[in-house]
Amino acid sequence: MKRGLITWDQVELAPSVFEKRLAVVHGALEDRQLPALMIYSDVLRSNQARFFTNFMPYWNRSLVVIPRGDRPILLCALSPRVYPWIRSVTMFEDIRPAGKLVPALLQVCAERGWTKLGVLDRPRVPHEVYAPLKKSSVATEDVPLSFVDDAELDMRRRAARLARDVLSRELRNGSGLTDYQFSGLLERAFRRAGAEDLRLLFSTGESAPAPARGEKLAEEFSVAVALEYRGHWVKVTRAWTSEAARKALEDRFIATLRAGIGHTENLAGPYPSEMGPGPIFALQVESATDDARLFYGDTCLRDELGAALL
Numbered sequence: 120m121k122r123g124l125i126t127w128d129q130v131e132l133a134p135s136v137f138e139k140r141l142a143v144v145h146g147a148l149e150d151r152q153l154p155a156l157m158i159y160s161d162v163l164r165s166n167q168a169r170f171f172t173n174f175m176p177y178w179n180r181s182l183v184v185i186p187r188g189d190r191p192i193l194l195c196a197l198s199p200r201v202y203p204w205i206r207s208v209t210m211f212e213d214i215r216p217a218g219k220l221v222p223a224l225l226q227v228c229a230e231r232g233w234t235k236l237g238v239l240d241r242p243r244v245p246h247e248v249y250a251p252l253k254k255s256s257v258a259t260e261d262v263p264l265s266f267v268d269d270a271e272l273d274m275r276r277r278a279a280r281l282a283r284d285v286l287s288r289e290l291r292n293g294s295g296l297t298d299y300q301f302s303g304l305l306e307r308a309f310r311r312a313g314a315e316d317l318r319l320l321f322s323t324g325e326s327a328p329a330p331a332r333g334e335k336l337a338e339e340f341s342v343a344v345a346l347e348y349r350g351h352w353v354k355v356t357r358a359w360t361s362e363a364a365r366k367a368l369e370d371r372f373i374a375t376l377r378a379g380i381g382h383t384e385n386l387a388g389p390y391p392s393e394m395g396p397g398p399i400f401a402l403q404v405e406s407a408t409d410d411a412r413l414f415y416g417d418t419c420l421r422d423e424l425g426a427a428l429l
Contacts, residue, residue, distance in 0.1 A: 121177050122310050127208040131277075132173070132349065136270040137210045140171050141185060147264055148187040153237040156262055157224065158183040159244045167239055167389050169350040170271065172210045175315070182220050182248075184227060194223045221251045228257050237262040240389055267387060267398050271351070272420065272429070275386075275399060278348035279418045279429050281312050282355035286342060290359045293342070297335050301342075309346060316347040324360060324413050339364070341414040343403065345391065352391040353429070354384065354401035356416035364406065368415035372404045376419060376426050386418060398422065399429065 144156055160168035161180045168174045168183045172191050181195035191210055194217035202214045217223030228236065234257060238244060241261035252259060285308045293301040302319050309317050324339025341358035358368055375381040381404055385397030403416030418429045 121315050144185050145188050154233045155186045156237040158239045164389050174209045175350040274351040278351045278353040282346045285309055286357045314346050318345040322412055352386050353418040356403050356414045358413040372415045375404050
């Protein structure tokens, strides 16, 4: 669940960042001779719309429409009373009510005389949205547009530092607490530090993968946190154990990162975290001993030079 009111610090992330990203979209549409690009968005799949417009929904499905050479349009079922807030934290000026997304989209197409649309990541648009669009008179073309810029990397680094700092400070306080007591402590710390959303997963140092609900954590445990800061997701995992065991986990993580193997999650995809390749990814390793299940992981960056911590 998102925390309170989301605001936009334009010193931290300038509007010019989004102007440059939208210019890339306009160029791609020009190359393909398409009048506009459609981007699907919901609370679980918000990365793409957020990247181009800074729109981060609390709980709502929406369509982002980016006309070639023009400002983006938002189609959503949110109440008009929140439109001023949306305009204050996004690139949108034109926001239209859309209880039914596809009819609202087709109305825009009719108004502007569009007979064809580009769709970002068309194969993964939900069936209930794409099926009626496919049956309409508006043709669609998949536009596989994906890139990462310096502003994106900088925001992810801020999010990763937040996750690392809070875990480093609070991990020692989990010993002797129940899982829900410790999750409450961690959530309070993360929310106060600026996290908008987070998911926590505990693993014990014993053979069982996780403590039973309400039981105290073992003397050794690890915590994986997937955290959202200003719409940018990262994942960091740390273990509370002996110094020697922690160092062995960290060394294994570094060796795995350099070797380019191991369990990874693509954090730069359309969903907050998903399996698959990607320039921004989470890597997690498990302790090597048979009688323990402890984990260590972090958010990483893959480029032409290999892979390294973000």
